[in-house]
Amino acid sequence: METLLDIRNLSVDFRTPRGRVQALRDVSFPVRKNRIVGIVGESGSGKSTVLWAILGLLAKNAEVTSGEVQFGARDLLHAGEAALRAARGEEISVVFQDPMTSQIPVLTYGQQMLDILYRRRNVSAAEKRRLAVEMLGKVGIPDPASRIDQYPHHFSGGMRQRAGIAMALLTGPKLLLADEPTTALDVTMEAQIIHLLQELQHELDATVVVVSHNLGLIAELCDDVVVMYAGEVIEAGEVREIFHNAQHPYTRALLECDPARIDDVSRKLPVIPGEIPDLTRPRQGCIFAPRCQRVMPECRQITPPDVERSAGNFARCHLLDGPLADPSWPPPHEVNTVGRGQETALKSATVASAEPLLDVSALNVQFETMGPIRAKLRGVEARHVDAVLDVSLSVRPGETVGLVGESGSGKTTLGRTILNLVRAQGGSVRFEGNEIRNMPEGRFKPLRRDMAMMFQDPVGSLSPRKSVRALITEPFQIHGITGVDLDKEAERLADMVRLPKPFLSRYPHELSGGQARRVGVARALALNPKLIIADEPTAGLDVSVQGEILNLMADLQFEHGLGYLIITHNLPVVRHIADRLAIMYLGRIVEQGDTAELFRNPVHPYTQALVEGVPQPDPDRRRAHVSISGEVPSLLNRPKGCDFATRCPYVQDRCRGEKPPHYELEGGRSHACFFPLN
Amino acid sequence: MLLYLIKRLGLSAAVVCLVILVLFSLLYFIPGDPATIALGPRATPEAIARYAEKMHLDEPVWRQFVIYIGNVLQGDLGVDVFSNRSVTTIIMERIGFTLALVTTGMGWAMLLGIPLGCLAAVKPNSWLDRITGVLSVGTIAVPSFLVSIWALLIFAVHLRWLPAIGAGEPGEFGDQLSHLVLPAFAIGLSWVGYLARMVRASMLEVMGENYIRSARAFGLHPRKVVFGYALRVAILPTITLIGMGFGGLISATVFAEIIFSRPGIGKLIFDSVMARNFPIVQGAVLVATSLYIFVVLFSDILIAWLDPRVRESL
Secondary structure (H helix, E strand, O other): OEEEEEEEEEEEEEEEEOEEEEEEEEEEEEEEEEOOEEOOOOOOOOOHHHHHHHHOOOOOOOOEEEEEEOOOOOHHHHHOOHHHHHHHHHOEEEEOOOOOOOOOOOOOOOHHHHHHHHOOOOOOOOHHHHHHHHHHOOOOOOOHHHOOOOHHHHHOHHHHHHHHHHHHHHHHHOOOEOOOOOOOOHHHHHHHHHHHHHHHHHHHOEEEEEEEOOHHHHHOOEEEEEEEEEEEEEEEEEHHHHHHOOOOOHHHHHHHHHHHOOOOOOEEOOOOOOOOOOOOOOOOOOOOOOHOOOHHHHHHOOOOOOOEEEEEEEEEOOOOOOOOOOOOOOOOOOOOOOOOOOOOOOOOOOOHHOEEEEEEEEEEEEEEOHHHHHHHHOOOOEEEEEEEEEEEEEEEOOEEEEEEEOOOOHHHHHHHHHHOOOOOEEEEEEEEEOOOOOOHHHHHHHHHHHHEEEEEOOOOOOOOOOOOOHHHHHHHOOOOOOOOOOOHHHHHHHHOOOHHHHHHHOOHHHHHHHHHHHHHHHHHEEEEEEEEEEEOOOOOOOHHHHHHHHHHHHHOOOOHHEEEEEEOOOOOHHHHHHHEEEEOOEEEEEEEEEEEHHHOOOOOHHHHHHHHOOOOOHHOOOOOOOOOOOOOOOHHHHHOOOOOOOOOOOOHHHHOOOOOOOOEEEOOOOOOOOOOOO | OOOHHHHHHHHHHHHHHHHHHHHHHHHHOOOHHHHHHHHHOOOOOOHHHHHHHOOOOOHHHHHHHHHHHHHHHOOOEEEEEEOOOOOHHHHHHHHHHHHHHHHHHHHHHHHHHEEEEEEEEHOOHOOOOOOHHHEEEEHHOOOEEEEEEEEHHHHHHHHOOOOOOOOOOOOOOOHHHHHHHHHHHHHHHHHHHHHHHHHHHHHHHOOOOOHHHHHHOOOOOOOHHHHHHHHHHHHHHHHHHHHHHHHHHHHHOOHHHHHOOOOOHOOOOOOOHHHHHHHHHHHHHHHHHHHHHHHHHHHHHHHHHHHHHHHHHH
16 A cells, blocks of 8 residues: 655654753654554653654754655655645645634634635635635534634634634645544544544545544544554554554553443552653663563663564564563453552442432522623523523532533533532532531631542642642641641651652642642642542543542542542543442533443433443444534523433424423432433 | 724723813812912912903802813813913814824834834744844833934934924925934834834744644745734734823823924923913813823724624623
């Protein structure tokens, strides 16, 4: 098969104040025509650097030290700026990670697309516009002829990414690069975008390179896979080979750590111990050796060979060839190679019978959308939207409840309302039996010791000027607790979250994502709370470390009998830690019940869509169709009947006219659907 | 957009009313009889009595205010106590000179400062960036009256390239223009520095945004990326600054107008204060303030026009 793009021996350094970071070392792989190639790796693997190197758009402190990027007959690395510019957007185009920030907010889509076609001098402006409208229609934007004159902020996240794809394909490029194309999107949207990329690739015979950390996306979309670790390609091959017959210990470990693949929830999540190596230091031997389960003394000394077992399939490991080869490696697909830890501690039997720690019932939160004058002027009567609507939920001591929903579902608002950060308009919030809704802050403050929050952005929620020691003892100061030895407390807490002592004197920017998370956990735990509300506790963490945080949270729960309310959109993760799940849609809980039950037997069509919406890290389980289409409607146009009626595949007339009440089932299960599944 | 316009216009009108109220009550807060104050210490008792009657000073204060507002709305700002001419006419004679000076001063500063800031931001830490940085701080630090005096000395006195004082013969465009060069240079110089710094800072921020990388990834020409994309966003905070600077300059040209003996609002206010000619002070300050408010309003509307997010959020 013809090779469209051939990357050979690419090495890139970044000059930083800490020294030269050797971000890419000797990266080589071909991209064959009409194939979808996935580059998979965790943060720091250099996967995005490869992408920007192809385009010649590396950061200013980057230096290409060797290699070539053959595209057709040209070497892009050594082509002049003018030649590169001619190729960008015309022959090679890009779909960006975050459609919210990668499209200029002050120009309409029409203007942006016209600009991309600026080289086509012989095409009239009207013709260019027609092309742009046609392409917007092709990527599934309804009414493209009028929406082309809108600005990016008029589009929802999913629609923006569709528009981003339309912009990338407008010129009919030979090569399409996609940088984490679904990372910023919700699960149901992700499925739609994957499907769209697949369809368009077929239709346009394009060659695509996708960069992602999402194994599900790679398995679902790609034909060939390149696995990167710390700046090296450690394994490459056809997608089935990678997912079913991985040769490199890192690839094996990565696959085993993906919670989407693990059905057995009785054990702790596997993790790859250690951290990605510091790339400013010179290395010897295998780059993965410090974290490898099968490390041998020689691995730290001798560079492993690239062992090719068939054309295009290779892995870089001593176990596969040479004097250190182990014929029994790799073990069969089902065998786990990463330490799986012990079984999770058994939940104390008292959980089910205990009095609820937190009891929310019929809670309503409204947001004002416009001032009274404007509402009068526009003749709008309802100037409030229901962000949280009739929500009832409880958390017992020692219990983990997962609150799952897509963006705009009101899950974060609910969390903030429970913590008395948002005023509620109706219903009740009881903590240990006492009503706390809309309690004045003066009276509520002592309660904040018992209810802690873990924030979504681990680094952003820490003051950059405070050391870790100061950060984790801050709660003592906020609550004016004297008579404790803060240094001792800091050490106790660091110990508790397994943060090594030297880290106490570091500052947030010196921490990795996982370490910053631990600091967040330590802060939440500082005052021995009874309830922790965790907003996306694993957001932004790599697969190999998110297990550590979740295992840590589980251990702490067992030791201290904590109640957790975990707010997340990540179903595979929440499946492993939550005892019960509440699924939210447009501010309403549409289904609630035991986690295992809910996964085995979803009753509400939305739950079913979410459960099936997660792309599986298995190329044999690709979905033929997208389970639900469309997008979450705006709160401003809440459907008259069932909130999900606009997207429900099983919708009937009654759903469109009438709002379903909450139906109680046995075993604490409830749902809001007229025609429950199963 | 319409609602936004109405809202902003209403707000501006309210501010102007507040200014009128303050200017009006100023006369009453100054100790002594308003007529004496208005006419100055040398006025005869008859003149004061005549003035008091003409000015409705025997009426209650609130009525006087209503009359004053009514007059202002009709364009009547009172009568100059010395020459007995209409204050409105006097101000209108001078305002053109000030506006011409401010527009040219700000204009050349924008034409030079904005591109300089852009170029400095495109190549940070280059020699151009460094020179721009040093010059910016330098020009900001030097007060405009010093620049005026030096410019006068060098270009008018020593080199004799340009006229030193006055505004030129009425009706002769070339002559007026040559009289404008030095004062415009003097008041604009520090704004070159301000604008270059401001534009550089916001350009640096915008150039790091993802959508700039997108534009480059789509192969747009670097000139298009810098001026068509980055500057379009980076200019927005600068427009606010220019609006406020423009408005401020209307009354701050006083140094340049005095040094170059140019007629204008600044000099008018200065002279009237010296002569205790209160109706003119009152009128001129009101006109200068209203112009300021108008320019700020205009710059806000310009921003709303350029940035759809601002336009729709209000």
